[in-house]
Amino acid sequence: MKRLSWLLASLVLLASAARAQSTPPAEKTAARSLAAFRLRAHIDFLASDLLEGRGPGTRGDALAQLYIATQFQLLGLEPVPAGQGYLQPFELVGLTGHPETMAFTGPSETLRLQSGEDFIAYAGQPSEHIELKDSELVFVGYGIQAPEFDWDDFKGVDVRGKTLLILNNDPEDDPALFGGRTRLRYGRWDYKYEQAAKVGAAGAILLHTTPSAGYPWQVVRTSWSGEQFELPSGDVARLRVKGWTTEEATRRVLRLAGKDLDALRAAAQKRDFQPVPLGVKVSTRFANQVHRRATANVLGLLPGSDPALSREVVLYTAHHDHLGIKADAKPGEDAIYNGAVDNASGVAALLEVARAFTSLPKRPARSILFAAVAAEEQGLLGSRYLAEHLPVPPGRVAANLNIDGLNIHGRTRDVTVIGLGKSSLDKPLNALVREQGRVVKPDQLPDRGFFYRSDQFNFAKLGIPAAYFSSGLDFIGRPPGWGRERREKWEVGHYHQPSDEASPEWDLSGALEDVRLFFLLGAHVARTREPPRWNPGDEFEAPRLRALEALKSQGAR
Numbered sequence: 001m002k003r004l005s006w007l008l009a010s011l012v013l014l015a016s017a018a019r020a021q022s023t024p025p026a027e028k029t030a031a032r033s034l035a036a037f038r039l040r041a042h043i044d045f046l047a048s049d050l051l052e053g054r055g056p057g058t059r060g061d062a063l064a065q066l067y068i069a070t071q072f073q074l075l076g077l078e079p080v081p082a083g084q085g086y087l088q089p090f091e092l093v094g095l096t097g098h099p100e101t102m103a104f105t106g107p108s109e110t111l112r113l114q115s116g117e118d119f120i121a122y123a124g125q126p127s128e129h130i131e132l133k134d135s136e137l138v139f140v141g142y143g144i145q146a147p148e149f150d151w152d153d154f155k156g157v158d159v160r161g162k163t164l165l166i167l168n169n170d171p172e173d174d175p176a177l178f179g180g181r182t183r184l185r186y187g188r189w190d191y192k193y194e195q196a197a198k199v200g201a202a203g204a205i206l207l208h209t210t211p212s213a214g215y216p217w218q219v220v221r222t223s224w225s226g227e228q229f230e231l232p233s234g235d236v237a238r239l240r241v242k243g244w245t246t247e248e249a250t251r252r253v254l255r256l257a258g259k260d261l262d263a264l265r266a267a268a269q270k271r272d273f274q275p276v277p278l279g280v281k282v283s284t285r286f287a288n289q290v291h292r293r294a295t296a297n298v299l300g301l302l303p304g305s306d307p308a309l310s311r312e313v314v315l316y317t318a319h320h321d322h323l324g325i326k327a328d329a330k331p332g333e334d335a336i337y338n339g340a341v342d343n344a345s346g347v348a349a350l351l352e353v354a355r356a357f358t359s360l361p362k363r364p365a366r367s368i369l370f371a372a373v374a375a376e377e378q379g380l381l382g383s384r385y386l387a388e389h390l391p392v393p394p395g396r397v398a399a400n401l402n403i404d405g406l407n408i409h410g411r412t413r414d415v416t417v418i419g420l421g422k423s424s425l426d427k428p429l430n431a432l433v434r435e436q437g438r439v440v441k442p443d444q445l446p447d448r449g450f451f452y453r454s455d456q457f458n459f460a461k462l463g464i465p466a467a468y469f470s471s472g473l474d475f476i477g478r479p480p481g482w483g484r485e486r487r488e489k490w491e492v493g494h495y496h497q498p499s500d501e502a503s504p505e506w507d508l509s510g511a512l513e514d515v516r517l518f519f520l521l522g523a524h525v526a527r528t529r530e531p532p533r534w535n536p537g538d539e540f541e542a543p544r545l546r547a548l549e550a551l552k553s554q555g556a557r
Helices: 002-021 025-033 036-046 049-054 059-075 189-198 217-224 247-256 261-267 340-358 381-388 426-435 456-460 482-493 509-527 541-553
Strands: 087-095 101-105 110-114 119-123 129-139 163-167 203-207 228-230 241-245 276-287 290-302 313-319 367-373 397-402 414-418 439-442 466-471
Touching: 025 340, 025 509, 036 049, 036 059, 036 340, 036 509, 049 059, 059 290, 059 340, 059 367, 087 381, 101 247, 110 247, 119 217, 163 189, 189 203, 241 247, 247 261, 247 276, 290 340, 290 381, 313 340, 313 381, 313 456, 313 509, 340 367, 340 509, 367 381, 381 456, 397 456, 397 509, 414 426, 426 439, 426 509, 456 466, 466 509
Parallel strands: 129 163, 163 203, 203 241, 313 367, 313 397, 397 466, 414 439
Antiparallel strands: 087 228, 087 290, 101 110, 101 276, 119 241, 129 276, 290 367, 414 466
């Protein structure tokens, strides 16, 4: 009899767990209501020439904000904070200084590199005149200080006032270090500039290669040749000059010093690497215009229905900005960086997901916060500002679902999850993907470091569990390798270029499946009593525990 009672109790628990995992009929109906024609309509407007590339602080930027805010209002979302409108305004500092040449003087000759062809450099501080004068060039490997890996590329060497030559990415020869060929945050260009400033360097130059960056030199030229933006930063350490060089130009510089790039690169793979003074002086000077510009995140809230859980939010994000208008366009040249895939499509998905939530007969238990963030292309600035000014404590944000670009090539058999294995969000996402008849795959381009390249990174740093995924590369009706080939072709031909425009030839059937996943995963989190968590030992577990502990200490949970 006891055994029978135990068995019945077990069956009840299993049935309860199955109900918790299964998708309620109302959510399935709302997911089916998502439509490709609405996605396309939002994209067509946001990526139109009228919005002039949605550069931060421009008229097109303001039009994009107004459009998104109007859509939120039409859907009945509440402003955040209540009564103050849908915009979260903040200020950007714009810097427009770029040197035309940079001189490298060795023991016997001087080499002058040309902007665009050999290097790209820009001002690292809001000063009207920027100068490096005979700044000593020092090779510092990957420029990483990572105590958890017992790794320090600087070894206490004084590099104050010097210019650092830094490898992009992070060491990848040893699978036990830095994730092997999976790029971590230490491989990001912004991390390297920050570290160079912290150790007192005057300038920092990153060596670009397509494999180490994940994109060709053309992307560097378009992304860093116009006005550069940052948040007002007070008294933090600043570089005077930030730059990139091509591999060929770097080899020419190193020949001045009698050094071989391949040998230096090999030495940088090891823990015992020591900084290498190159005996080369770097000089450049240029005027720098400094502008203060206003931009804004756009926030809309769907309050939850549960008296307790409604204090928590599920945060959806997509960035509404792009690169604006090409400053040095030739007459008749297409000069507008429309940013259709990147990221008018993500904002379109955000709006369509919001519409699906508002169509539910009953609001979800947790509140849903939709945020179209600004200035992502300038270093995740809008999401950074939002992370620093969240309307609720970080411990009350159950999860962040970030949408950055949709698939325009049709349906896939797979879904690529960036950061697979990091959090408990994997389990419900896997179940939802299986319901679509697809399979989950880990990041299929792990060397690109995608988890640290989009807005979810700023929320993960606060400990907020994050989901970031997209269509895979196994396209239905296409031969093996077609998906990877199309992706690489798009990156070379359209990424951060004026040709990223909306097209009637797009096939959004696969995008629609992904948007349904974004909606259903958020709906699952919104109704499930136990919030997501980082897996034990994950790099973001500690800040999550601190955020939850802060709620307890304040009596807020």
